[in-house]
Amino acid sequence: MLNLDGVHVCYGQVQAVRGVSLTVGAGEIVTLIGANGAGKSSILKAVSGIHPISGGSIASGEIQLHTLPAHRIVRQGISHCPEGRRVFYDLTVRENLMMGGFVLAKAECAERLEQVLGLFPRLAERIGQPGGTLSGGEQQMLAIGRALMCGPKLLMLDEPSLGLAPLMVETIFEAIMELNRGGLTVLLVEQNAAFALGVSSRAYVLENGQVVLSGRASDLAADPAVRRAYLGG
Numbered sequence: 403m404l405n406l407d408g409v410h411v412c413y414g415q416v417q418a419v420r421g422v423s424l425t426v427g428a429g430e431i432v433t434l435i436g437a438n439g440a441g442k443s444s445i446l447k448a449v450s451g452i453h454p455i456s457g458g459s460i461a462s463g464e465i466q467l468h469t470l471p472a473h474r475i476v477r478q479g480i481s482h483c484p485e486g487r488r489v490f491y492d493l494t495v496r497e498n499l500m501m502g503g504f505v506l507a508k509a510e511c512a513e514r515l516e517q518v519l520g521l522f523p524r525l526a527e528r529i530g531q532p533g534g535t536l537s538g539g540e541q542q543m544l545a546i547g548r549a550l551m552c553g554p555k556l557l558m559l560d561e562p563s564l565g566l567a568p569l570m571v572e573t574i575f576e577a578i579m580e581l582n583r584g585g586l587t588v589l590l591v592e593q594n595a596a597f598a599l600g601v602s603s604r605a606y607v608l609e610n611g612q613v614v615l616s617g618r619a620s621d622l623a624a625d626p627a628v629r630r631a632y633l634g635g
């Protein structure tokens with residue numbers, strides 16, 4: 403479903419991603435773990451076309467995604483829920499969600515809205531409330547909901563658990579698993595490696611913009627080096 407081959411991402415002189423190759427198969431949950439600055443968000447931004455790549459290729463099937471502008475990548479069924487949520491504070495929950503459905507026809511938009519509110523009933527209760535007045539966890543639900551509005555095949559989530567209380571982390575991860583059971587493919591970036599490896603089929607460990615380890619999530623969770631660096635021993 404998604405193939406990165408030797409991808410490089412630069413910000414001026416800074417080489418954030420150095421020759422990363424990875425795959426995400428249809429129906430999988432794949433996790434990228436790595437320390438701050440490892441290049442995780444840069445990879446997601448490259449896939450969604452927010453930032454250009456400076457080498458390599460990103461493909462979905464026959465389609466070379468890195469040659470397309472961001473809005474065309476959304477139309478290919480790839481949606482990005484960014485780091486830090488980026489909820490529109492002054493817009494209501496409904497308006498925030500509708501922003502995510504901009505590529506859809508009106509009827510389809512209404513249908514997607516019902517599905518998102520079914521997944522996150524908390525958002526339905528707060529549908530007319532400004533996004534900025536939601537709790538952190540509710541804002542995360544809203545950010546995920548907005549990313550789901552375009553009806554993606556592949557959802558990329560950047561640190562969905564960041565700053566959330568344990569119970570809310572569980573709620574968010576349960577929603578991710580429910581979506582995956584429904585057929586959605588997920589590329590997850592997480593600092594909460596224990597949770598992420600628990601729900602993923604495979605994972606990649608990034609250091610300084612390079613993949614240093616990859617494999618089945620259960621194998622990585624048992625790897626002593628991974629345990630020391632990312633799972634607290």
Ligand SMILES: Nc1ncnc2c1ncn2[C@@H]1O[C@H](COP(=O)(O)OP(=O)(O)OP(=O)(O)O)[C@@H](O)[C@H]1O
Nearest residue numbers: 413416417418436437438439440441442443444445
């Ligand atoms: N807009 C930018 N301009 C310049 N450098 C950037 C920019 N965005 C990221 N970088 C640099 O690229 C590198 C990788 O950043 P990136 O955000 O991809 O890391 P990350 O793995 O997502 O880290 P974190 O866990 O802190 O979110 C870092 O060294 C960062 O300073």
Ligand SMILES: [Mg+2]
Nearest residue numbers: 442443444485
């Ligand atoms: Mg990041």
